[in-house]
Amino acid sequence: MFDRRLYPAWNASPLGQRYPATALRRMGVGMLVAALAFVWSAFVQSVMDRSPSGGADVSVFLQLPQIVLITVAEILVSITGLEFSYVGSTTTPTALRTH
Helix, strand or coil: CHHHHHHHHHHHCHHHHHCCCCHHHHHHHHHHHHHHHHHHHHHHHHHHHHCCCCCCCCCHHHHHHHHHHHHHHHHHHHHHHHHHHHHHCCCCCCCCCCC
């Protein structure tokens, strides 16, 4: 979904024309999305703390945005990081090579 829809749409946008979706940019955006997930989590916690019932009356669906955001962040950082290290690695293990 990200490779076929999101990254091509990003690259086709005016922002993508100036800043293409390179691996390092995707990882940086993923870290910002993760920060947004933590901000939303703090908001949900503050709603629960202000609730007279101690959070028992707060809907569990209030947590869905943070779950979606952290999932997107995980895709942008972890999967892209694995791809980045795989593409950037050598074909022979240099640490085991003797001269």
